Amino acid sequence: MTTAISSSGLTKRFRGGQLAVDHIDLHVPSGSVYGFLGPNGSGKTTTIRMLLGLAFPTSGRAEVLGVPMPDGASRMLHRVGSLVEGPAFYPFLSGRDNLARYDAADRTADPATMPARITEALDRVGLLSAARKRYRHYSLGMKQRLAIAASLMRPRELIILDEPTNGLDPQGTREVRALVRQIAADGTTVFVSSHLLAEVEQVCTHVGVMRTGRLVFQGPLAELRRTGAARVIVQTADADGAVKVFASLGLTDAQAGPDEASAVLGDAEPERVCAELVHAGIGVRGFSVAAPSLEDLFVGLTGEGFDVDG
C-alpha cells in the first residue's frame, strides 16, 4: 500500500447549509509526515472527523489505510491512533485508568498486555510519574500528552493528530515535535493538523493547505517551497540603472526603491546577474537572492486574517 489516506470529492455540508469541506482530494503517502494546514475554521477538523468515521460525508469518498470510510471504521480504526480536537478523558479517573478505559473498548486489544502497554505509552510521553493522578488535576500540557499516549497504546500504521500543540508552551510544542519525529522514524504515517505552519514545517515531508473548506495546495514540502518565486535584491544608489540591467537580462517584475532594486530571478543565474550589474557600471553595495518564507507562502495561500466567506 502506498497511500495511507486518500479521498475524492470529499464534501461535508452542515445541516445549516454551510459548506465545511468542499470536494477535497487528499493524498497522503504511506510513511509521510503530512502537515494538514489551514486557519481555524477552514474545515480541517471536520475532515478529520470524516476520516475517523465520526461524521458522515455529504458526498465523496474517503479511504483510510485502503479501507473505505465510514463503513470500514470498526474493522480498521484500531490501526489508527488519533487525537481529535483536544484531549478528552474522564476527570474523575486517573491517567492510567483513563487509558485502560479506552483500551477496554478496543475489541482487538489484548487485555493481558494492557498494563505493560499503558506503562510504555505513559513513559513515552513522560507521564509515568503522574499515572495515578486524577485527570482533573492534570495541567493542559499533561492532558495533551495523555491524549498522545492514548494514540500510542497499540502499534499503529497511521497517527492522526489534530492540533497537537494547541495550548502548549514552547517547550511542550518542542516535545510534541520530537515525538512526531520519533513516531515517523518508526515508519508510522503521521497526519498532523495545525493552523501554524511554523509548528510543523520542521517535521513535515508533505503538506496540504486548506482554505474555507477547499484544499488549495497539496504536495511535498519542497514543492510548496518551489512555488515561491525567488527575487534578486540589489542595494545600490543607482536603482533605475539596475532595473535596466534586469530588463536586459529578461528578469520580470523589476522594481526600483530608494536605495534598492529587485526582480524575480526566474531561471537566471545570480552570479551572472551580479556580473552584468558590475559590468554595466552599477555600484553594487549589497546583492542577495531571497525566497519568500514558507510562512509567507502559507499566508498567501490561506489569506490573511479572518476569512469568513465560507
Add this chain to the structure above:
Amino acid sequence: MSTAERTGDPGGSSPPRGAEGVWGERFPPKSRGGLGGIVPPEITEQGASGGDRSPRGITAWLRLLRAELRLVFLRKRNMLLLAVTVVFPVVIGIALRVAAPHPQGGGNGPGVAFFNQLAGNGVFLAFIALSTLLILVLPVVVAVVAGDSVAGEAGYGTLRYLLAVPAGRTRLLAVKFAVIVLFALCATVIVSAVSLAVGAGLFPVGPVTLLSGSTVPLAEGLLRLLFVTLYVAAAMAALGAIGLAVSTLTEHAIGAIAAIMILVVTSEVVDNVPQLAAIGPYLPTHWWLSFDSILRAPVDTSSLLKGLLSFGVYAVLFGSFAWARFTSADVTS
C-alpha cells in the same frame, strides 16, 4: 480547485530522523517501536482481517461491559444514588414503626393497602418501599444513569475517542443499555433487600396475609416479593430505554436527565386525570404499580402481562430509536 500536482514520490522523502527534545532523548533509538514488541503481531492481523471470531468477540464484549460497569458503579455520584435507595427504606421503616400507620381509608391505591398489612408483617415494608420509591426516587436513579449514558460521554468528549478506538457504535450502545438495566435491577434489589431486612428487624415476620385476604407461607410470600422486584426492575429497564434514546439526542447529561423526569412526571399526572383515562394504558408509567396483583390470590396475570407487554414495547421502540439515531448521527462533541 488549484490543488498542486502530486509528485511521483509517495513516501519517498523519508521523515527527518533523529529525535531532539526531551522525549527524544529519553528513548534510545533501539527502543523505538518497542510497543510493537509487546503486542503479538497476530492480534493486529486478526483485527485487520475484521475477524470477530466468536470466543474472542464475546470476551471483548464482556471486557467492555466490565469496564462500563466499573465506570458507572464506581462513580461517586452513582454510588450516592444507590446509597439513597438504601436510606429510604430505612427511613420509611423507622417512621412507620414510630408513628403507627393509620389504617383508615382515604385512598385505594396499593400503598394504602400495604400500610394496613405492615403492622402485622414486616415483609410488607418491601412492598411499601417499592411502591413509594417507584413514584419518584427509582425513576430519578434510572434517569440519571440513562440520561448520562451517551450524553455524558458526548459532554466529556470521550464519545469521539471511544468511537475512534473503535468501540463500534452498535456495540457501545448495547453495552450502555445493558449497564442501565443492570443498574436499575441493582437499585430495585437494594430497595427490596434493605426494606426486607429493616422490616424484619422492626416488625413481626410470619406467614404473609395477601391483599385478597388469604394467607400464604412466608417462603411463598418471599417468592412473590422476588417477582414484584423483577417486575419493578422490568419497568425501570423500559424507562432506561427511553432514557437512552433521550440521551442520544443531546450532549448535556443534565438536560437529558431533566427531560426524562419531566416525561415521567407528566405521564404520572396524565394517568391520574380521569378525563384522560382512555390514553392511560398507553402511558409509560401506567402499569408500574400493577405489581400489587402479584399479592393477590389468584394472581391477576392479565394486568401483569399487559404491564410487561407495555414495558417490552417501550423498550423496543425507544431502543430502536436510540440505535437509529446513534448509528447515523455525526459526533460533533
